[in-house]
Amino acid sequence: MLAPGGTLSDDLTRTEFCLFTAQEDLETMQAYAQVFNKLIRRYKYLEKGFEEEIKKLLLFLKGFTESERNKLAMLTGILLANGNISASILNSLYNENLVKEGVSAAFAVKLFKSWIHEKDINSVAGSLRKVGMDNRLLELFPANKRSCEHFSKYFTDAGLKELSDFARNQQAIGSRKELQKDLQEQMERGDAFKDIIASAREEMKKNNISEQTMIGIVWTSVMSYVEWNKKEELVTEQAIKHLKQYSPLLKAFTSQGASEILLLVKMQEYCYDNIHFMNSFQKIVVLLYKADVLSEEAILKWYTEAHVAKGRKSESEEEEAD
Template structure:
């Protein structure tokens, strides 16, 4: 006899699936872990208990133990807790303090295992444990950098000065060896860390440790790639200026950091000044408004005088339409230069600045070939409006010219230079009489 097929399910009723009586459905391990209760303190207790069995100071044994524990404890689920234990010895509560539940601190951690006074070589052995752990469990590196380390650094003032130093030295080694980006230092720019000086102290220790094993160029490259360029922001508000910053880092033997800061500051100032000048020109702003702005930038002394005058010239000349017919452009350029000369004259008080301006104009004319033959007329206009002195023009002609189109510009300005020399000679003769 053939089996009778099951009767069709009436419309509107849910189909009842067959049930295998006596068969147990087993969950996959991954599902079990995902659904398991989240118990960070239980994880901490298990981890610290296992680490207790390792002899103090045997960091190779610690690395081996952590390797094995990855198969027993759920590192992926407790990434933050794992690194809190390994960095500071216990779990942190919101606000940065330790969770006070009577538990003992881990026998191994950066602040618990490092010697006092702090030694970089000693901490390097501890940092190597982190390297070995993350080589074995690669998925841990991202949460270590982006969550755990950042989270601890923003509460660094909760630790004692000696523990802050340990964390700073270790962080420097994490960054210099590629385990983290210097961007983790941005966590220090919290108001509470900046105001009490914790941020700048940490940053200083970080930099001193870094250059003890790597070059200043390597450090500056790491800071730049990590977006740590606004070094003033790590200083207390009353000290957020170039003078205080330079004095602080120079006293710490970090002249290279000062040079890096000034270079970054100069580059940003150039971009900002040029952009603002272009806006002024586009808006046809009043010259008094432009001059007030330029004087404020000049007083900050972030840009050298030659850099500043070059930016001013470049910004002001954006008003000139270079698509004008070649036969009309020279006259328009001369007219424009006569009008803007009052904005140049206040900042051309030193021979070096005047020569820098001439070189800027030389390159400008070289790049805008329609104006190459107008170069002598431009110098003559600026001489007549007291922007340039005869000594600056003569010096430029003798040994200050740039290589771009040099011979052409020297030949073109020879009559003007000869005239200026004759003027000098006649003035000297009058003085002698």
């Protein structure tokens, strides 16, 4: 079909069994997908070649009519849902010309609709994560429209709110990871706490991050940039010294009771997940209580109702022993 230079050849005779001459509806596309599915299952060697051909077709979407693109999008969505092709084929949609002319976004609407109709948003999310494309959905739009707000409106208006929510969530996760990385770099540079706190508060405001979310990020950052001693009897002393130094940073983001509770839960999970810290929890709680990071009320609430199950027994025994 493709002539040199990427144009579509008109010299070839089109078979009557052609996707582009079929009816433009999901049921018809499902029938075509079933044919491809049976062929690939019977002749496994066709799988790789078929995927490569799909990639090529997506690169030259501008050569097709709108109706032909819609049919190809629906079929591609069904094939993705059935696992006949990898989500890596979507890389073709990030072609600059396709994005610039709005072809990629319009194609994606039909594709994701048929994919979600066949499976659900979890199938989409899992496949995109597998090929590292879960954070690239915004790239379906040109740079001047590449915002979470524009993406959300475009796909919500098209009836794909679940995809909009997924993209928004991925953006939030990406922002939090970037913030955590920035915090660690600031700590490694030895920046003053007042500067780190000011920078973090600015990010909270800019990205609409709650204090509860921020204290989780700060805790992870504080605990991640240290190389901990592997000996249990030494790591507690190291942790106490380290957290005493960074307690002002933790205190800055525990002005609410809910933030204190969340910090306690994060501490509990960390001490449980990192076996060398199993006996450090109680001493860390005492340290942060004395540093005015944690209140007695928050500790009691965590103890009676807000704790998580893992590590609960050993940590409760520590608290009772104290």
